[in-house]
Amino acid sequence: MGAEWSDSWEADFAAARRRRFLALLSASFAFHLLVMAALVLVPKSSRPALPPVISIDLVSLPAPPAAARARPAPPPRPVVPKKILLPKKPPALREKPRKVKPVLRKPRPKEMEYGDAMAQLRSELGETAPETAPREVEQPGPSASEAEPAAAGGSLVSKEVLAWVIDTRRHVRSKYITPPEFLNRSLETHLRVVLAASGEVIGVPEVVRSSGDPFWDDNAVRAILSASPLPAPPEAGAWPFSFPSQDRR
Amino acid sequence: MTRARVRRLVRLLSIWLCVAALAPIPGRAQDRPVIEVTPGQGRSFRVAVQRFASGGSGATSKRRGQLKAAIEDALSFNAVLKPLPEAAFLGAEETAELTDGPRFDCADWTQSGAAGLIEGELALKGDQLRVSFAVWDAARCLRLLEGSHSGSPRDLVRLGQRVADDAVGAFTGSRGVAATEIAFVSTRTGRREIFVMSSDGSNARPATRSDAIKAFPDWLPGAEAILYTRYLKNGVPALFLTSRGDVHPGQILSGVLPGAPKYGGVFSPDGNDLALVSSINGAAEIFRVHRDGKKLRRLTHSRAIEVAPSWSPDGKQIAFVSDRFGTPQIFVMDSDGENPRRISYQSSYSASPAWSPDGRWIAYEVRAETQFDIYVVDPLGEVTVPVVVHRRNDQSPSWSPDGRKIVFASDRRGRWDLYVFDLGTGTLTRLTYAAGDNTAPAWGPFPP
Numbered sequence: 001m002g003a004e005w006s007d008s009w010e011a012d013f014a015a016a017r018r019r020r021f022l023a024l025l026s027a028s029f030a031f032h033l034l035v036m037a038a039l040v041l042v043p044k045s046s047r048p049a050l051p052p053v054i055s056i057d058l059v060s061l062p063a064p065p066a067a068a069r070a071r072p073a074p075p076p077r078p079v080v081p082k083k084i085l086l087p088k089k090p091p092a093l094r095e096k097p098r099k100v101k102p103v104l105r106k107p108r109p110k111e112m113e114y115g116d117a118m119a120q121l122r123s124e125l126g127e128t129a130p131e132t133a134p135r136e137v138e139q140p141g142p143s144a145s146e147a148e149p150a151a152a153g154g155s156l157v158s159k160e161v162l163a164w165v166i167d168t169r170r171h172v173r174s175k176y177i178t179p180p181e182f183l184n185r186s187l188e189t190h191l192r193v194v195l196a197a198s199g200e201v202i203g204v205p206e207v208v209r210s211s212g213d214p215f216w217d218d219n220a221v222r223a224i225l226s227a228s229p230l231p232a233p234p235e236a237g238a239w240p241f242s243f244p245s246q247d248r249r
Numbered sequence: 250m251t252r253a254r255v256r257r258l259v260r261l262l263s264i265w266l267c268v269a270a271l272a273p274i275p276g277r278a279q280d281r282p283v284i285e286v287t288p289g290q291g292r293s294f295r296v297a298v299q300r301f302a303s304g305g306s307g308a309t310s311k312r313r314g315q316l317k318a319a320i321e322d323a324l325s326f327n328a329v330l331k332p333l334p335e336a337a338f339l340g341a342e343e344t345a346e347l348t349d350g351p352r353f354d355c356a357d358w359t360q361s362g363a364a365g366l367i368e369g370e371l372a373l374k375g376d377q378l379r380v381s382f383a384v385w386d387a388a389r390c391l392r393l394l395e396g397s398h399s400g401s402p403r404d405l406v407r408l409g410q411r412v413a414d415d416a417v418g419a420f421t422g423s424r425g426v427a428a429t430e431i432a433f434v435s436t437r438t439g440r441r442e443i444f445v446m447s448s449d450g451s452n453a454r455p456a457t458r459s460d461a462i463k464a465f466p467d468w469l470p471g472a473e474a475i476l477y478t479r480y481l482k483n484g485v486p487a488l489f490l491t492s493r494g495d496v497h498p499g500q501i502l503s504g505v506l507p508g509a510p511k512y513g514g515v516f517s518p519d520g521n522d523l524a525l526v527s528s529i530n531g532a533a534e535i536f537r538v539h540r541d542g543k544k545l546r547r548l549t550h551s552r553a554i555e556v557a558p559s560w561s562p563d564g565k566q567i568a569f570v571s572d573r574f575g576t577p578q579i580f581v582m583d584s585d586g587e588n589p590r591r592i593s594y595q596s597s598y599s600a601s602p603a604w605s606p607d608g609r610w611i612a613y614e615v616r617a618e619t620q621f622d623i624y625v626v627d628p629l630g631e632v633t634v635p636v637v638v639h640r641r642n643d644q645s646p647s648w649s650p651d652g653r654k655i656v657f658a659s660d661r662r663g664r665w666d667l668y669v670f671d672l673g674t675g676t677l678t679r680l681t682y683a684a685g686d687n688t689a690p691a692w693g694p695f696p697p
Binding site: 157161165168169172173174175176177178179180181182183190204213214215218220221222223225226238239240241242243244245246 | 281282283284285286287288289290291292293294329359364386388389420421422423652653672673674
């Protein structure tokens, strides 16, 4: 017959544990009493004074580089013991003096294609380049628009708008919390966000295309509201935002 | 009306429609670039937990403090919501009153850095504590959830865990698991007993007491009883239940395959059927049987050893271990035994499959060189990912019911202990510290 499992057993075990604890406590008290008596009765030996405290400043190691962003690999990160890689060749003690060449900067065009702009943005944010073919090669189908929805049609954005997009993206990302369970799913929410000239978000962003998961949609809305005020936009009014759960690049 | 008048009217209408279509709409977003925001580095929300209001004389300051601490500990364990330190509070530290009305302090909370707020009231009604609570989204100033839980004063910590789990669900759609339990086999008493503990490793207590050897614990879907294998005096294993609810404890299915060993039983997700292992002419085979002992069906038919069944969450498939190709590997078959197919190819020894609650992954142990590691594989066997890799052995994985964590047994500190790996944060937590070996964990379902 199997034993009945009941949490009321806990009372019996707790009582036994309490008795054991009291017995151990008494023994410990008696032992400490004996030690104290011995210390009082035994004559003290002359001990050398302790040396003064020496404080040592340890050289702090530089912070490790941020881990590379995982590809949308299905589940979790493995726990692998880290290996320390030693450089094959010791670094040169002296660097050769570099010749400084004057850098001739080409004047930037006032407007650039949105795809180029986003590539520049990604490089500034340290993201990887899109895995799409170079723009010179005609790609059939959706690759270009999938990689960059706004680039479809090759719309032109001004330098001013581009700078604002870069700032805004960086600002929202800094406030944007993504619970890990969403990262392995393919979700995307599109919002219409009305901004005042100061960058203040007016009202609650409207979900114009739901991801199908209301919690992910809420997450996107929460990200925008948490980031308010955004950097002041070039123009007040409605701006389209998209929140994909995966970096598609 | 003459024909010419009608024509003029139609023309005017067309012109008006064209003009209306071309007119700029204030605030149009279509011709502006879409600002795509990919996930940032933040993975957990900060949530402020207020000290709950007192609903009467039984809700002492000490109890309310313990409740707040229990909620915060449970949030930290779940690792989805992080408690905001009280020093950062710009809003009130204690709930004044739990009302249905709008709140006016949301800006205080967002400025504190909190994405959410948990407020509530604690009251003693008779001999029962009642916790009423609400979870708020601070950014939208929107109440996401309100609810209540009751229990004896001894269950105060558990009540706090349930509030925290519900708050996690309000933000992500998937409840937390701080209030769930883990069954496991432990030798800490000098005998091999089934033990139960909270998912954070606290409150471990025996669920069986006898000299017989016990193994393979598995929960009934309602968490009211545990199925386990116990070796009878004649050395033959049989299936037993230990219960804390209405389920009758004791040996089950004694009339099924009489005299034959029966072990490694697991209940189907609906609790109506069991998959179990028995021996036919010395070879272990997997059977399926209704819980009342009827409709016995043999699912595997080979001379190989076929053990360790694990149901898919929809109950339509079963993962198992078979050495039909020479070495133990993970297989998947339909729950009627049809369409068996191999899904593990990573090593010469794979065992202990455990299907994830969302059905997308099967965790299992893999012998890699000299040790066992934990891997996951998709049910088609196309993608395999190592999850826990260590130079010592990691075995017997079991998923938390929210699919965010895996508990497993490891001898990485010399003795067998249980550890939890959080798939989202990548953190590893040791759960057992008592003497003896602690093995074969089975993570229980959500509390009813």
